[in-house]
Amino acid sequence: MAGITRYGSYLPYNRLQRAAMGAGKGERAVASYDEDSVSMAVEAARDAVRGAGELGALVFATTSPPYAEKLNAATIAAALDLPRTVRALELGSSTRMGLGALLAGADAAAGGARALVVAADVVIGAPGGARESGGGDGAVAFVTGPDAESLARFVGRASATTEILDVWRLPSDPFAKQWEERFGAETLGPIAVDTATRALKSAGIGPADLRTVVLDGTNARAVALVPEALRLKPEQLADPLLAAVGRTGAAHAGLLLARALDRASAGDKVLVLCCADGCDAVVLEVTDRIASQRPAHAVDRWLGSKRNDLAYNTYLKWRGILPFEPPRRPEPERPAAPPMKRADHWKYGFVGSRCEKCSTGHLPPQRVCVKCGAVDQMREERFADTSCKVATYTLDHLAYTLQPPVVAAIVDYAGGGRLSCELTDVDPKEVAIGNELEMTFRRLYTGQGVHNYFWKARPKR
């Protein structure tokens, strides 16, 4: 038997108010210009892997992969400094694959491995459409492992796979389309009900035993048949976070599960259902480890940490939907493969070095110590979770950025070490010397068709 042993979530800092899109009320979560599904996946996973033990597998699900062909999961593994022997699996093509990834993780755990399951999406739609305003950007991560480590055990499941033209997008198209909702509701609704029923049966419980029910899918009407059919009470239904976040694609079902776990008590039974191109449903039972194995960041913590004054045209520029006048600065050059490989511990893992002779920290790692001159007497040290602060900073109005001005800081690390680093998720007016920061994994830019990932610092969220 297997279960979830750890988990984490991530919501980006920015929100776009629907009023700014001319699309009603509430707001949607928006990945910054320097974020993508991989960088958000890393952020969610950092909380999940803490204390989780050695991982044997990584499963990544997204419908917005940064590369159509190049293993995005490998970037996630490198940024988390996972063992190089980890088995990776990457899923896509349907937002149901986030839950599909969790089931794959459950299977890996039942087979004796610990698996990191991550789902993330940057959801865009044709401007003015429901997909754009109803979507959200976010990520969620779970570690699956043996019963003995679980904070929630897998106790039942059911699936259905359906050929249906509901949501679709060609690889060459930027925006997904959806057939009229009434058609989807008619076909997928009964499938959702049937899958939920079979999942409960496989768990040996009834609807009334469920503490929380997470319902997610591409078609709200289809999914709405489930509470009716199972006679669920309103208090059993998890808030789908559509008003405050939007549907975060492949991450959404898991994100709602994470929020349910944030509030769950030992003994709670949770049904998670995701209906898209069929249906996956899983039943979990929360254990008494829930109190001590929660992540550092609850979903509500990310929810409450935000900036929501984004302009719609800025959003469109960030997503590359709106072409605009470039600055008179050179286009960034693509990073080169051999230097990136040589520096992969530093670039992805944020691993610097510390002099064994005099303990001076170095970012990036060096062979020669800046303080005592010792050569090749360094040990590796990962600085990604090290406390840091602003030593000094400046607002650079000349540097090219999609969110001017660039906040360029000199960042000092607890225990020694210093780096010239860009700040992100920050209001330039609020930056001050001494501000406490944390490191965050970002996509700096894409140059000549190659994504350039590295780390920036942000005020603690």
Added chain:
Amino acid sequence: MASKGIKDRVAIVGMGCTPFGEHWDKGADDLLVDAATDAYKSAKVDPDQVDAYWLGTMGSGVSGLMLSEALKLDYKPVTRLENMCATGSEAMRNAAYAVASGAYDLVMAIGVEKLKDSGYSGLTGSRPPSDGTDSSMTAPATFSLLAPAYAKKYGVDEATLKQVLARIAWKNHKNGAKNPKAQFRKEVPMDKICASPSVAGMLGIFDCSGVSDGSAAAILCRAEDAHKYTDHPIYLKALSFAAGPAEGYFSQDYDFTTFPEVVASSTDAYKQAGVTNPREQISMAEVHDCFTPTELVLMEDMGFSPRGQAWKDEQEGRFDLEGAQPVNPDGGLKSFGHPIGASGLRMMYEMWLQLRGEAGPRQIKNPKLGLTHNLGGAPGRCVSFVSIVGNSLG
């Protein structure tokens, strides 16, 4: 450290300098021909009399071939070198050692840059293939860090410091207005300087040196041969260079109020020249005012002002053209412009004019020792050059 110097062993006997500015009608080779021709004329020599060349350029060409092809040299040695914004001085430094060694009798150091062909705002550098993690701070951003650090350390409120920085720009523009070769030749009022929108931090447009095209050249020989070319040579008393370990980018002890590289290079230069009190003994200086706070900090790093006092000295006009210790009498990088490969030699050109009484409306009375300072890189991670020159031996 053994840095023995070659005081009074090398003389400059001819110099040339093109106007600096936006030369849409001149390529790098045109500028090289112009500056070299002026230098040959100044030394009253035929091109063939020059035995070897040192060509400084950061990004406007590669190989000595750039010069030999433009000048149609007769198979002479040409070294192409670069040391970021200190390139022009580096060309001179290497040429000086070569002629001092006796390997050559007459040499030329020449620097050139064509920054206006790229179409980009500000400096752009081309780098070798990288892992994509290098700091992307622009030059104004890196130097803008000096200002709040200085203000904080010495208890100067930021509004006052902003005035001090503006006055440095004002001073240099005022000097440039007297200089027919400068890029910007109009005085700029203080309020216009202060009103400029931010480029980075406290720095506005007028706090940043001009992006321009230009070339400058010097002809050098051993001191005992100087009389063959001119009755008024100038003599190199010191040449120093310091390349730093980038300590500022690794060590939390670095506070952005100083350039250790400048301290090291000026200390060495003073030792070579026998200068014990730079504030009193250095009559005039051309320093690397790429940005206004740079000039401020340099005054202290070079010992012209005590630590924490340069801002007062600037405010009181000590470094004005009419002041006790004129700094950047030709307008500096600020108003003369900064074609990277040429700047170090342009600085020496002003010392050449001043020490020979040829500086016209900018003439300083009876200067004894001049100093040029040239810096490349950023606060915390840079290279620094200092030279000291005079018009008499001893």
